[in-house]
Amino acid sequence: MDELRRAGVRAAEIVAGHLEGVPAGPVWQPVPEAGRAWLGGLRLPEAGRPLDALLDDVHAHVLPYPMGNGHPRFFGWVNSPPSPAGVLIEPLAAALNPSVAGGDHAGPLLERTVVRWLAELVGFPHPPGGGLLTSGASMATIVCLATARQQAALADGWDAREEGLHGRPPMVLYVTEEGHSCLHKAAQLLGLGARNVRKVPVDASYRMDVGALRTMIAEDLAAGLRPFCVAGSAGTVNSGAVDPLDAIADVAAEHGLWFHVDGAYGALGVLDARSAPAYAGLDRADSLALDPHKWLGVPVGCGCALLRDPAAARAAFSLVPSYLVDDNADDLGWFSEYGPEQTRPFRALKTWATMSYLGREGITRLVEHTSGLARTLAAMVERAADFELLAPVATSITAFRHTPRDGGLDALNRAVPGAVQARGNTFITGTRLGGRDALRACFLHPDTTEDDLVLLLEEIRLAAKTL
Numbered sequence: 001m002d003e004l005r006r007a008g009v010r011a012a013e014i015v016a017g018h019l020e021g022v023p024a025g026p027v028w029q030p031v032p033e034a035g036r037a038w039l040g041g042l043r044l045p046e047a048g049r050p051l052d053a054l055l056d057d058v059h060a061h062v063l064p065y066p067m068g069n070g071h072p073r074f075f076g077w078v079n080s081p082p083s084p085a086g087v088l089i090e091p092l093a094a095a096l097n098p099s100v101a102g103g104d105h106a107g108p109l110l111e112r113t114v115v116r117w118l119a120e121l122v123g124f125p126h127p128p129g130g131g132l133l134t135s136g137a138s139m140a141t142i143v144c145l146a147t148a149r150q151q152a153a154l155a156d157g158w159d160a161r162e163e164g165l166h167g168r169p170p171m172v173l174y175v176t177e178e179g180h181s182c183l184h185k186a187a188q189l190l191g192l193g194a195r196n197v198r199k200v201p202v203d204a205s206y207r208m209d210v211g212a213l214r215t216m217i218a219e220d221l222a223a224g225l226r227p228f229c230v231a232g233s234a235g236t237v238n239s240g241a242v243d244p245l246d247a248i249a250d251v252a253a254e255h256g257l258w259f260h261v262d263g264a265y266g267a268l269g270v271l272d273a274r275s276a277p278a279y280a281g282l283d284r285a286d287s288l289a290l291d292p293h294k295w296l297g298v299p300v301g302c303g304c305a306l307l308r309d310p311a312a313a314r315a316a317f318s319l320v321p322s323y324l325v326d327d328n329a330d331d332l333g334w335f336s337e338y339g340p341e342q343t344r345p346f347r348a349l350k351t352w353a354t355m356s357y358l359g360r361e362g363i364t365r366l367v368e369h370t371s372g373l374a375r376t377l378a379a380m381v382e383r384a385a386d387f388e389l390l391a392p393v394a395t396s397i398t399a400f401r402h403t404p405r406d407g408g409l410d411a412l413n414r415a416v417p418g419a420v421q422a423r424g425n426t427f428i429t430g431t432r433l434g435g436r437d438a439l440r441a442c443f444l445h446p447d448t449t450e451d452d453l454v455l456l457l458e459e460i461r462l463a464a465k466t467l
């Protein structure tokens with residue numbers, strides 16, 4: 001234990017020094033050849049090495065080459081900096097190292113609380129047991145869509161778990177053209193077939209065209225298919241758009257469809273008073289995916305599947321062999337009965353720590369600050385002659401493009417993110433939006449300032465000149 005204690009003190013120093021130094025360093029830098037060779041060519045040592053030597057290696061070869069998302073000028077994809085409370089607490093979860101599959105210990109009890117907190121935070125109905133933490137939203141989506149699939153089968157008088165899908169009318173899932181790839185992956189994995197995922201068109205704000213949804217459902221019913229689920233987005237990854245959730249809930253109710261909401265990134269946007277009206281109807285969903293490892297900043301990986309009816313998820317997943325029967329479990333049983341994972345990490349501890357440290361006020365301030373930055377950047381883009389705003393700001397993402405000349409804008413904007421990243425002063429990623437190559441900046445860092453936005457546009461200009 002002495003070795004662990006001594007190395008632990010040093011590790012804490014290294015962590016604090018690293019985090020302190022992040023803002024002054026490059027946002028991102030490529031790993032040099034020697035570093036690549038070291039990281040990629042390591043051999044398993046024959047004899048074990050002291051803890052101190054491991055810290056030396058991490059200090060020299062790992063910490064200098066981060067992804068960049070700890071930096072206040074990182075605006076790529078949807079990746080937040082780690083919350084200080086999460087960084088502090090994560091080793092304690094490892095020290096306990098439980099499996100939070102179930103059982104009588106702190107892990108399952110705290111996970112229930114944290115899941116309830118997440119539901120309450122965004123105003124989602126929460127019956128006891130109505131959700132579980134997952135590795136991320138991709139896994140949460142699998143939980144929710146598998147639950148929806150089994151509910152549809154049971155409503156039709158059969159059991160998808162027992163029979164498989166063969167010989168049954170194909171079940172159809174509706175997502176928008178802007179729906180996250182994890183919805184498609186989940187549908188494919190669940191045996192629904194990519195061809196049975198409808199891409200509902202979007203309006204000029206990249207929100208689901210609910211009239212088109214109605215038409216598609218009618219066509220599928222007429223063709224003998226089985227519409228079973230519609231998935232709306234509360235914050236798309238491309239532009240941050242929030243689908244018209246209330247109107248989608250109406251359609252789902254009319255047709256008896258499961259209503260899923262992908263709020264992996266954006267569900268917390270409801271805490272910003274200016275954005276909140278767009279979230280009307282979120283509380284009508286049957287399931288909601290919400291990632292604590294995105295806007296909240298809980299260290300990766302922590303997603304959450306929230307379920308209006310926990311019994312539905314249990315019906316889709318519960319399989320308890322004799323060696324796992326727990327006669328002392330309460331009525332809700334084990335978490336492993338609500339999803340595919342058996343051994344489950346103690347994700348609740350870092351989520352509890354992060355939420356407790358910030359409190360509702362701190363979380364709201366973070367969401368307001370970062371949403372405000374997205375709106376400010378949008379206003380700057382609209383004022384600039386050499387930029388064009390591509391979507392209204394709904395959450396904390398600004399979608400835009402650089403327009404310094406007349407032709408070749410797709411090629412230019414496709415090349416800009418890489419060129420900006422290579423300069424090391426800020427980090428942006430690109431996408432395709434409305435048939436055009438676009439830039440998008442996602443704000444999640446509490447320390448990003450308006451000066452950083454000025455620098456971002458300047459960096460894009462400078463990078464574009466080299467292309």
Ligand SMILES: Cc1ncc(COP(=O)(O)O)c(C=O)c1O
Pocket residue numbers: 078135136137138139180182235236237262263264265266291303
């Ligand atoms: C809107 C949205 N949905 C789903 C996901 C998938 O989440 P995860 O990467 O946690 O599996 C993401 C990831 O960025 C996302 O932004």
